[in-house]
Amino acid sequence: MKKLFLAIMMAFTCTLQSNAQEIYTEIKAMAQEVIDNPQANPIIKQMNTFKLTALNYMGMKMRETMPDSTAAFLDKEALALYNFMTIYTQTLAENSQQPAAYQTKLIELFMDASYSNPLFNDTDKDYVLQYFVKGDCLTRFSLDTDWLRALKAVDTELKKRQ
Secondary structure, eight states: OHHHHHHHHHHHHHHHHHHHTHHHHHHHHHHHHHHHOTTSOHHHHHHHHHHHHHHHHHHHHHHHHOTTOOHHHHHHHHHHHHHHHHHHHHHHHHTTTSOHHHHHHHHHHHHHHHHTOOSSOOSOHHHHTTTTTOTTOSOOOOSSOOHHHHHHHHHHHHHHHO
């Protein structure tokens, strides 16, 4: 009876763990699907490459520095990253007819929100800022970002501009 109970508990725990990172896993899978699609727009591929890199970094750093954090925390951060990127692309699309200087200010707003809200305070700046320093990159964000705080910062700043 004890063995049966233990087996049921192990199966239940495995089920919980596999379902706990559903959002994180789904966003990663969607990004990978776009990257692997030879017909996908290069700009969309570039954005999804950043997203996948950021998600992989986040998962790795959470295991290293926050081993007791919950899968729900990882899911919330992944969803916030997804929403951050969605708002970023919508904002750029909605303002595509604005002067270049205005568009640059919008991009800088998102860059600043990412850079100013680190999650891990990683000292490996070469790695975490690899996209941030690329002038030709559309996703000039830090990998070390607390996406929940960055999303809130962007939302606050965009509301001020309305």
